[in-house]
Amino acid sequence: MLSLLGTLGLLSALLGSVLLTWRGWLAATGHTDRGLAPAARLVLAGAAVAMGAMQLALITDDFSLAYVANHHASTTPFPFNVATAWAALEGSIILWGLVLAGFTWMMLRRHSRSPDRLGAAALAVMGAVAVFFFALMLTVANPFEVCTEAIANGCAASSPWPFAAVQAPLEGRGPNPLLQNHLLMAIHPPMLYLGYVGMTVPFAYAIGALALGLPGVDWLRRSHRSTVVAWSFLTVGIVLGGWWAYEVLSWGGYWAWDPVENASLMPWLVATAFLHSALVQRRRGMLQAWNFVLVISVFALTILGTFLTRSGTIQSVHSFTQSAIGPVLLGFLLVVVVGSFALFSARAHLVGSTPRIDHLVSREGSFLANNLLLTLYAFVVLTGTTYPLVVEAFSGARVGVGAPFFNRLAVPLSFALLLMMGLGPVLPWRLAPPRLLWLRTRGPAVIALAAGLLTALTVTRIGWVILTVVLGVFVLACSSGVLAEQARRQPGRHEGRLRATLEVIRSDRGFWGGQLSHAGVVLVALGIAFAANLGAHAEAVMSPGDTVVFAGHTFIYESPFQRSAPGKSTSGARLTVTEDGSFRATLEPSANYFGADPTGVSTPDALHLPGGDIYVTMLRLDAAGVTLVFDTSPLIWLIWLGGGVVAGGGAIAMTGRRAGTMAPARQTADV
């Protein structure tokens, strides 16, 4: 029943996508501009019905669906039953389709207000991308296949035909243990998908503009808001992923250059470059061709990321042909890359001849440097992520590229980016006279060096930490300096400094939102530097009643404990934490066993303090006692906070000037 409903939803969405592509293209080529709205609504309604059917199946434990039987169990509690809809490939593509339909619908609303050829062409491209994903769901990655051969816990064979003879198991296999351990896992994928899929919008406008032979600045202006929205969600998604890894996987870290992580970082890096270079084109008309290259790359990287994480390719190149999804996604990636760049070169003569840059030491020069660094960064991550696959494809050897490779290149690139984040905002457009540059950086440099000295004297002598502090404070001081300078020039300054400052920010939210994002990046950098370099570590084997003193706190091992919930059993150690004799917290590092899986999942517990976390992991629990590992992660919360600030900057930038009402010669920070 739900299989039928879901399949009908997918079919409607597919039909709507085909119609949207067709009607969109007709409208774009100057024919009738009709039928776009019903088509887009059909896509959204179909996708919503499909997601609704999947949710209903999960909530009602409908194991007649193979997906539910293989990824859900009746014991899976809320909200993990809901989140199971995107815990595995087939379900997550429904989410993908739904988000794509949502973005398409928003584009349509805008198009309906002021229809034109570019908007119609962009909708046609959205439709074409949607055709691919809904066709994928109806063929090789069908989430609504019915189970035709049940096994004890799960489904061995299934059929896409909703009326096939159903044989439903009594109980399902349940989601991957690591995914039902923490609430973040329910929120992180939708955030990531809003970011990933949102990147289709600027791509659609770019391809539409190229296809119609209308390059210029219009496509950038129209897609700007969606790009910022998608980028902000992507930021949140990445940070939540790291936070989840830190809270759930008991190794105390948050980032390991794992291919799954890299797949989300690469589009973020290139999208960040694009946000900056788009600004240069909008302000100075430069980098037109480069912007097309970037936006196509961002979209291609989101498809590559999906291919890497969802085709089994990471486990082994040779496993990717086991399901048809790998070759199909790879084929789509090739079509996107080859098709887009072929279209781009066919239209290259129309892409305006770029006005040459006047001086490299200028705002646009700093944007060039920023773009260079970000794309190199993405190149490094891309190489490290895909190289093992290439080696395996050609030599058959299974190899891995270790974190040291990434760190060695990412660390210097990150420091260079921090430096540019400080310099960029103080540089005026066109030309920065050395005197002006000196005048504006002098103060921030002194403050930054003082902060570095203070850190060296009071906190640590570790060079990396001091360098991060110096550069981070430099970025903050440079931005604040620009803000203060503009507030001073604000007419009506007698109304008070604060008011003038707010007025400056309100008058150019795009710029100041960006500065806030920079501040967020600084917080992330500080969090990484402190947590990575200043952590303490200790191990102890304890019997009940034993105490350990670590990081100024006393840990008393009270007793082991056992708990069992349906489908899950937990054994762990209960610790009481005191500081100066007074009670602080109870910690329960534990091991969780899910269903029949003999491999336990170790769940750490942490004491969250303003100075950072004390993180306790249980290594082993047996007759001899409990083996515990204690770690401190100084200021690690700065990373999560910083990620939120980065995204918050995006949100502020987005509420800024609306496209079309933008005054190009507005007085901004570039005076």
Add this chain to the structure above:
Amino acid sequence: MQHRRFVLLGLGGVIALIVAMTLVGLDQNLTYYLYPTEAVDRRAEFPDGERFRLAGIVVEGTLQRGEIHRFEVSDGGATIPVRLHNNPPPLFDEGVPVLLDGSWSGAVFDASEALIRHSENYEIPDRGGTGPGS
């Protein structure tokens, strides 16, 4: 204009340097993953001290804990005795699938680090972790 050419040359140099560092760094940081059967078959290619990663299951009844943990790993074909010179990961035990980082030392595999391999995409790696799912 002389100045600009100089700067552009510098930029080109920086790009070339980073690309070169990337490619050289790749080769130095490449680690091979082998199952016990392969490790035995290809013993000649990995002399003593040459690092690689060994993946297998801890054989029941072979685990002796201590300062150095001794056990055997197997993939159903070959079985290799292992000395682990570090703390095992949480919940390390007999019958658990592991990934060991180390090198041959005669007929024994000397491991400096061990991590548990979880099923599906989500592995708990060594000091580096796994990423966000999906």
